Amino acid sequence: MKIRWWVIVILVCSLVASLVTGSTMLWRLFIFLGILLLLSYIWMRINIRYIDGRVVRLSPYCQVGDRFEEEITFTNRGKLPTALIEVKESAAFPGYESSATFHLPAQGTYSWHSVGTCQRRGQYDMGQLVVKMTDPLGFFTVKEKIIDSKSITVFPTTMDLPFFQVLPRQEVGPSKRRWFTAEPGTNAARVRDYISGDSLRNIHWHTTAHTGALMVKEYDPERAVVAYKDIWIVLDMLATSHFGSGDETTAEYAVDMAASLAKKYIEEGKKVGLMASGERSFLFIPENGEEHLEEIMRALAVIDADSTLSLDGLVTAQEERFEPGAAVVVISPSPNIQASLRRLVNRGTVVTAVLLDAASFGGKTTAMEISRILVSSGIHSYLVRRGAQISRALDSRYLLNPTGYTRATR
DSSP: OEEOHHHHHHHHHHHHHHHHHOOHHHHHHHHHHHHHHHHHHHHHHHHHHTEEEEEEESOSEEETTOEEEEEEEEEEOSSSOOOEEEEEEEOOOTTOOEEEEEOOOTTOEEEEEEEEEOOSOEEEEEEEEEEEEEOTTSOEEEEEEEEEEEEEEEEOOOOOOTTOOOOOOOOSSOOTTTTOEEEOOSSOSEEEEOOTTOOGGGBOHHHHHHHSSOEEEEOOGGGOEEEOSEEEEEEOOBGGGOOEETTEEHHHHHHHHHHHHHHHHHHTTOOEEEEEESSSEEEEEEEOSHHHHHHHHHHHHHOOSOBOSOHHHHHHHTGGGOOTTEEEEEEEOOSOOHHHHHHHHHTTOEEEEEEEOGGGGTOSOOSHHHHHHHHHTTOEEEEEOTTOOHHHHTOGGGTTSOOOOOOSOO
């Protein structure tokens, strides 16, 4: 509890004046001020004991770029009204601040809604309320902390990747990779007039409504979706491989792409697994469904590029989990990934590399040459540079010319 300095000055001056002059009026003023201070102090101490704060969050998680809401309620359980109350929520949540100033009657409540924007992925502790109460005459100020601890998880950004595909190498004749089957994809190459016998599932309703005639989607064989047994996403978070600062880092790009791919395939009904190593390792066996996606997103929200385990070490440690018939997407900024990818290919999996060009993030090595080596050896690779439009960089239609695409927006 703090007392205003001017109150002490007035009290001391009245005491000195009373002693010097012996004036009855000054003595009465001194006693009156003393009693007033004592009553204000007692009032404040009683009031602060009966003040409760509660935080209700409408959702325990949100995604970067989304808004979140919380409701903060204060209750006075005492029989005395409060004077001025100032409340501020102390949180490490980037770009967020919640505060209010109000009075509370006896047995009264006060609530307010607070809205914030999720700016950066991670897990944040909130619900620490700093309460500042001032008595009606402004003599005393009391500060207390009310802890109603809540945590909020901010999921990484996800982008639509309609043209990303895990494509096997096209080989003539029998191949050890004949376990996959081609089927029409979601991305039509063109539309044409309906012909008797066409499947009603392929009707392009938007064009039909526009033209007034039945139109159907037509697919090219090159755009066929491949039905894999499982899809693994392997995320390389070796500390020495990552570069950049702020939100423009290879780690943030890698996490956003891993989240986008997991969302894409799980929403398509595929079984998706995640393997990554940060301060601690994360391993999610391929499953599908919203709950599985949420678990993956929670892991990606908190993972950092602070691993001491290399991609090769990660793959070697978990090699037995990659069964033949699986598709593996490796996301890495490292130039030394050929051995790891070859080991996965030798297990009968189809491997696709998503290479982050470390040089564009401030590193020393470029991913262009490794991309060419991988493509020449039959491993498809996507190349992503700093500032790239991710949906285009991860577009299978441009695989033959992986030049990185340097648009300013993500």
